[in-house]
Amino acid sequence: MSRFRKRANGQPGWLFPFVVTAIIILSVLPLGRLAVTGVASALAGGAQGVLTDPTLWRPVYNTVVTSFFGMVAAVLLGGGFALLLTLFDIRGKRVLGFLFMLPTMIPPQVTALSWISMMGPSSTLLKAIGLAPPLGSPQPLYSIGGIAFLFGVQNAALVYLSLRAGLLALPRDAVEAARLSGASSFQVLKDIILPLSLPGFAAGAAIAFVSCVGNFGIPAILGIPASIYTLPTLIYQKFAAFDAGTFADISVLSGLIAVLCVLGLLVESRVLRGRDYRVIGLSGQIAVFRLGRFRLAAELLLWLTIGIILFLPLIALVASSFAPAYGVTLTPATVTLHAYEEILLRQAVTRTAFVNSIGLSLTTAFGLLLVSVLMGYFLVRGGSRFAAVITALAEMPYALPGVVLAVAFILLFAAPLPLINVSIYGTIWIILLAYLSSFLAVSLKPVTSAFRQVDPSLEEAARLSGANFGRRMRDILVPLVAPAAGASVILVFLIACNELTVSALLWSAGTQTLGVAIYNLDDSGSFNLASALSVLVVIMVIAMMLLLEAMGSRLPKGVVPWRS
């Protein structure tokens, strides 16, 4: 009977097994392995050992405090931008929105480096303009407050996107009805819009909190020099000082990270409880409020903020990359391209990193394209009752912090593969597998939403024309989802190329990625080389984002995250 039905919907027999195999390898196995080790070591009393260790409580405290204040900063920044850009008659909204997205897309270790180069006694920028504090004064960013602040800068766009999506979905008639009831602009904002946008605020705050908890790049660069550890950097440190108990310890620690993330999400649902603001009525772009004489002031404030959180750090980063060495004053006479020469032409390590990162990202992006076209087709057209489960399993690895996922892959592949007795641990293949797993959701989402937009009759017409599955895919379906598939390739490439957390735990000699190379250069004191490499990465990020922006109008809604 089931064989009979399957043939009626025209899918080849291998499609379901393919999708299930992909999901098992990319999601079920690593996550299951992590859960098993965590539970086993907890039962064996290992968890007790770790959890009663007083040296653990400090990192937990640091993680919670930095993430909480990071979330507060992100809500203030992102919320302010979302409200001003969505509801008021600000000029240059698209440019401001695009620039505000940049700090999130720039890798966290690059953000941290650029801020370091902007502040402190050795800042090339401050020295060049003669404002540097005296030598020996502390770098203010090497602190809990510094980490929390940069968490805020890094994740502000997450709050911005979440709140903006909520604001754009507000019913226009609710605002108009309030206006007709005699409410002033300010009253409408206070009594209607802000209460209704609370879910967007809460969701954005929760995402920002979870993202802070899992962040590795910022506390690694700002915290480790000052011996301030958070859970992700503690895992990294434990892993560096490898001993017999490491596997048990890191699985418990990553379990702890997962618990913190779940707690953050629980608080969110608690905030939202009893507030079922399902939007009734037509949603539509709310008429913008006029700022009148405050408009210029508001615009100045927005640009000033962008200047502080984006332009200044980047200028400082560029300045550092042109300096001959860290701490040397930058003058027209001392400007040098030495750092770029070094990383591009001389250092074998950075060249390897470029090759590795670009190779890994391209393979991940195109490998996932194949998986997500077939999986997306299956999820949308398969009519399978497992579709919801498969979607959830596909999204889980991306939702987990990178450290946790990396630990899962370490546990899964620490022993040689059964049957063939080959170990991929320490090779580039384990990073590739972890990337495929981590970014499956990024790749799948645009493709799935594109398939949803394709009228089923387009494929049925091709079937009646005599086209078999492969033919329909090639002639009809793939061309129709091509723009979204292209966007998915660019998005995955962009994110994978800038990734640090997963590869920081999985790399070994010869398999370092760009993220790892930047971190290692900074760690070994070659600050100007790290800056130069970071500048190249930022240029690449901006180029990719502009490419996506240019493709934006041909893509289904929601594919390019910052366009709405």
Added chain:
Amino acid sequence: MAQLILKNISKRFDGTGRAAVENVTLTVREGGLLALLGPSGCGKTTVLRMIAGFEAPTGGTIQIGERCLASDDTMEAPEHRNMAMVFQSYALWPHMSVAENVGYPLKVRRLGTEEQRSRVASALAAVRLDAYADRRPADLSGGQRQRVALARCLVTDPDVVLLDEPLANLDRHLRQEMEETFREFHQRSGATMIYVTHDQAEAMALATDVAVMSEGRLLQVATPEEIYARPEGRLVGSLIGQGAILSLPSPVGHYRLFDRATMQRMLEGGAGVAVDVLVRPQDVEIAAGGIAAQVLSVLFEGERYAVKLSLPDGQVVRAFSRVSVQVGESVPAILHHGWRL
């Protein structure tokens, strides 16, 4: 080409209690145009999709001539059935030009380039779209897209052409024009066609046979004339044409068509079990000698007035009148014919 035969077809979807299609048996004669008529949700589209092969029947068989398309142990894929379909949404591929859309079935069948080109050209000529070969579907109007979809059906000489409410998205003026195109297309191609619609006027105008469905069951199959004159049962009677269904005591005997005298007797009351009697408006005349009826409503339709009359026992009939009557007025009504459903 051969007859398309559906035997005891049923379809039950997972998770729903009621069958979408129940025990439908139907033979479509070769070269005929069968209209599958019924209210929305009656299962007519499901029947069409089972014929196309997009849905597998849960019971019964579908065969074309001697060839079995679907049964308990076989299921021919749609791509091998040699059928063509005009979808309600037209289903034109937006990334292909008009000519590529029409030629795609030939390309899949790997016909020679020259052969493809000439067949596409003649199909486009048949729907008068030769000038539009290089346009994209997005640049065409609704009626033109419809004709492209039709041309795509023409190119392959399919055994059966399926049409799924093809006129539902068009305005009234275009509908008439397209009805004409379909009739022409059917006569020229000689293909067996199955036409799903919920519009009885469309069905009557186009079809050689009309099949009426309701709630998954097939109620009656007959020629348009036959089904109009001799509908079976209340549902068909109310779906086909205009008319009022009266509940009147049945005279003795097996007559179904009642003349004026019988109708008069029945209306005056008498013994007998109540039966449903269909009275068409053209059989109701406002003229001296009829029974007294009260005018409930009058609608001016241009060539005549459509009138609703209340009979002495409170039942309502429709009538046409050449002269205006007033609401509330009492008029004599003669019922010339009645048909027992």
